[in-house]
Amino acid sequence: MKRPLTIALTKGRILKETLPLLNEAGIAPLEDIAASRKLLFDTTLDGVQLVILRGSDVPTYVRHGAADMGIVGKDMLLEFGAEGLYEPLDLKIAQCKLMTAGFLDSHSDRPRLRVASKFVNIARRHYAAKGVQADMIKLYGAMELAPLMDLADEIVDIVDTGNTLRANGMAPLEHIADISSRLVVNKASMRTRHDLISALVQKLSVAVDRRGEERG
Numbered sequence: 001m002k003r004p005l006t007i008a009l010t011k012g013r014i015l016k017e018t019l020p021l022l023n024e025a026g027i028a029p030l031e032d033i034a035a036s037r038k039l040l041f042d043t044t045l046d047g048v049q050l051v052i053l054r055g056s057d058v059p060t061y062v063r064h065g066a067a068d069m070g071i072v073g074k075d076m077l078l079e080f081g082a083e084g085l086y087e088p089l090d091l092k093i094a095q096c097k098l099m100t101a102g103f104l105d106s107h108s109d110r111p112r113l114r115v116a117s118k119f120v121n122i123a124r125r126h127y128a129a130k131g132v133q134a135d136m137i138k139l140y141g142a143m144e145l146a147p148l149m150d151l152a153d154e155i156v157d158i159v160d161t162g163n164t165l166r167a168n169g170m171a172p173l174e175h176i177a178d179i180s181s182r183l184v185v186n187k188a189s190m191r192t193r194h195d196l197i198s199a200l201v202q203k204l205s206v207a208v209d210r211r212g213e214e215r216g
């Protein structure tokens with residue numbers, strides 16, 4: 001029997017917005033993902049399964065062909081690279097911005113700017129492009145804490161409403177990139193399973209457009 005076509009989904013906020021979109025495209029998990037500790041789920045579409053991963057692992061699974069397709073934030077693709085992947089569709093969900101942020105009245109004694117982020121590759125490229133010499137500190141959560149505790153002068157983080165920053169006395173400073181979730185496809189799968197994958201891309205594309213029209 002042929003291996004099921006596997007779609008890697010990003011858990012958390014992106015997953016919540018992904019499931020209704022997949023549903024509109026005719027793919028629904030056979031059991032409630034939120035109520036289960038399983039990681040692999042069969043779906044209503046015969047021969048298609050879902051795997052639930054951390055966003056940073058989705059490009060890796062798809063690049064190596066362990067999953068044929070994936071849904072992942074553009075921030076992850078910018079940070080970890082998109083080699084070996086096609087990116088055929090912007091799903092226009094989980095929209096936010098990648099920005100630098102910090103205190104408006106910051107006055108650091110350090111000779112070089114210190115930047116804390118989960119996105120150190122994106123941050124390094126951003127400051128280098130501006131000609132600013134900056135040292136990077138890799139963090140895994142609660143980036144807003146770093147300037148508050150004087151671990152760093154600025155952070156590079158995801159901003160949606162800006163409320164998290166404001167609640168901690170900071171402000172967004174520079175816009176780096178607009179972020180949304182993208183559909184990615186393994187390059188070899190695109191050749192070997194072209195008919196099924198292009199039909200799914202087409203269905204998702206119709207669902208994304210329909211939503212756009214509804215929003216006006």
Ligand code: AMP
Nearest residue numbers: 094095096158159160161162163164165
């Ligand atoms: P906000 O306070 O609305 O600016 O939201 C900021 C925080 O929410 C960030 O620190 C992120 O961790 C998280 N966040 C907001 N939007 C997204 C998104 N689309 N994807 C992942 N995390 C997000």
